[in-house]
Amino acid sequence: MSLFDKKSPDPDGYPAPNQDEEPLAHEVDWTPQEEAKAKRKLDFIIMPLLTLGFFCLQLDRGNISNAITDNMMEDVGITQNQFNVGQQMLSLGIVLFEIPSNMVLYRVGPGKWLTLQLFLFGTVSTFQAWQNSYGSFIASRFLLGITESGFIPGGLWTLSTWYTRTETAKRVMFFYFGNQFGQASSKLLAYGILHMRGVAGRAGWFWLFVIMGIFTVASGFVLGFFLPDSFKNPHSTFLPRVKIFSEREIHILCTRVLLDDPMKGKKKKRIGRAGFKKALTNWRLYVHVLITLSNNGPQRAFDTYAPSLVREFGFGALSSNALASVGLFLQIPTSWTFSYISDHYNKRGPTVVTALSCHVLGYIFNRGFTELNGVRGAKYFGVVWTQTFGTFSHPLNIAWMSLTCEDSEERALAMAMVIMGANIAGIYGAQIFRSDDKPRYRRAFSVGIGVLAFGLILAIFRYIDDRRLRRKGRRQSTIGPARTSSISHSNQDSEKVGDKAGSPPSEREDPRRQIVDLVK
CATH class of the missing domain: 1.20.1250.20 (MFS general substrate transporter like domains)
Structure with missing residues (x-):
């Protein structure tokens, strides 16, 4: 079952709404x-x-x-x-x-x-x-x-x-x-x-x-x-x-x-102090923000200069714009495939790690191919590869980050943090390609490789941490029912736990915690 198919087992277990809240008594009559x-x-x-x-x-x-x-x-x-x-x-x-x-x-x-x-x-x-x-x-x-x-x-x-x-x-x-x-x-x-x-x-x-x-x-x-x-x-x-x-x-x-x-x-009219404290003290959110900073800086820089890079390879000034669109069109089905795998199979970490790895590889291609003389086909391949894999690790990372939050307040603040991080990345990314580095941009590609590699290391670290949390959650969920239920009930509970083994503990504790709430 997909993460997005879960519903609250106790939708009526909320305190009475305040004056600024809507009543919650609803039923299906259609x-x-x-x-x-x-x-x-x-x-x-x-x-x-x-x-x-x-x-x-x-x-x-x-x-x-x-x-x-x-x-x-x-x-x-x-x-x-x-x-x-x-x-x-x-x-x-x-x-x-x-x-x-x-x-x-x-x-x-x-x-x-x-x-x-x-x-x-x-x-x-x-x-x-x-x-x-x-x-x-x-x-x-x-x-x-x-x-x-x-x-x-x-x-x-x-x-x-x-x-x-x-x-x-x-x-x-x-x-x-x-x-x-x-x-x-x-x-x-x-x-x-x-x-x-x-x-x-x-x-x-x-x-x-x-x-x-x-x-x-x-x-x-x-x-x-x-x-x-x-x-x-x-x-x-x-x-x-x-x-x-x-x-x-x-x-x-x-x-x-x-x-x-x-x-x-x-x-709610406002986010309380407790919500700010929870979000600002959750170190895992900062890891996701740093992943965004690492990916989006080189991506923004490359997207800005992609047509100019193609022009430097010897293509016409106007046709370079059309050629620079090929990788971006290929990105659409590629990102759809990654998003489907991330959501349908609950592979949040692996899809982000794979996407970042492909982005790093693109910068490595560009750094190496620009040293070649007269091989503009290989150079152009590096541009297409980087454009195809350079963007969509960002929304995948947002989806992964949202599952780290425990409630809507924390998710709203986390979303604000990561969006601001994406735009701050644009500030430093704008200076990666500079005039004194033309036309091969050796320094630009080397800096991009280093920054992206740092983001990849963070994503791998976060994935290992996520797996540790999953194992810990499975052990706790398996031991708990055995202490309070009969053997038959314990077997039934174990089957239920197995169904949710791929979900972090916090997801099982609060099924309402989904990405669609993060902008509330």
Whole structure:
């Protein structure tokens, strides 16, 4: 049985709700056919809209890597090292405003806030086309980071409110495909758009920012007309009187979520001091944050400079963008396979270790192949390999980390820690590829190998620790029933323990503790 199929054995064993909490008395009064129809309608509304938003975010965040292949740095008048500072400002803006953004979302609702964010960062992305100095470049990257902050955890939080635990894991994967597809598509689209150099006397990168930014703003209208806010306000921002769901559908969708996890009906106003203490004193959470820091720095750096690296191999300036998208498209089925193994077979540690190992190997390939002369096929293979395996250990690590937490408060704080860690990684990662290291980037690849190897060692250490906890939990679960039950009961209990042998002790103690709660 999958981890996400577990339900609380005692859903009524919670204290009475406070005044700011919803009642928890619910029962099933619908047919399976009604539920399937309502859920299918939800899928066709929620999932395409959130994935579209993530797609737009990645287009606007990543199109800068395509722009620099069209001489953007020379046109604006900035050096490569100044460009790196701009990338740092993007990550800094996200880090500083991540929590305030989520506080606003919590108050006004995801329908309104996520729609507004698309308008904001779409507008900033569009006006990047008119940057003409180092100052305007720095300001636009920082503003883009501010306006994009909080969108990803906001999307995750929205999914957790509409879906049950068994359903959310797969939909989170689908949500992240918007990011991966955006990464790949931005480079492929750039190949065509950059051919517009000379139109109206403008550079190709000018049209790249304008077209992709306008597309994001237009997508904001799509979310504004169709994205519902919440169960209490199941209407879109621009059509507040139009019912997206019927009263019956809302009743079914809301009740099934609360039956799956009654804690979702107990919405706390704030996280208490005890929750902060528990999270900040859990050393295992810091290990997962360090794994994220180790993986995401080299990954962000490589993604930014991948088209430029391909261009250095001797490929055309524009075709290098299309070639740099191949590994990102291959990443989509690869990450799906790893995610399926991680979830279905409960192989959290092994999938993270394998993904990090492949990422390290990619940097080793690049470090070695760049020393070869005239073998651009081998060099390009190193780029494709690194792109294919460079990203998805991050969401796998998040899923693994969430199972280390004992309650929703600790999970929410852990999520905040790891997201901030991912963006801090972008700050140092922006300086890995520097101008004095061109064109082979020996130092950059060597630093990447060292940083990734450190993350791999941490993942292996955490996996060994996880196995120790599992063995300890199995022993405790096997000995306990034998002291208090008859032999027949003991045999039955042993079979039950065997079914859960692959789960850490904390999962058996609190079956509600799942990844979908981590953004509550």
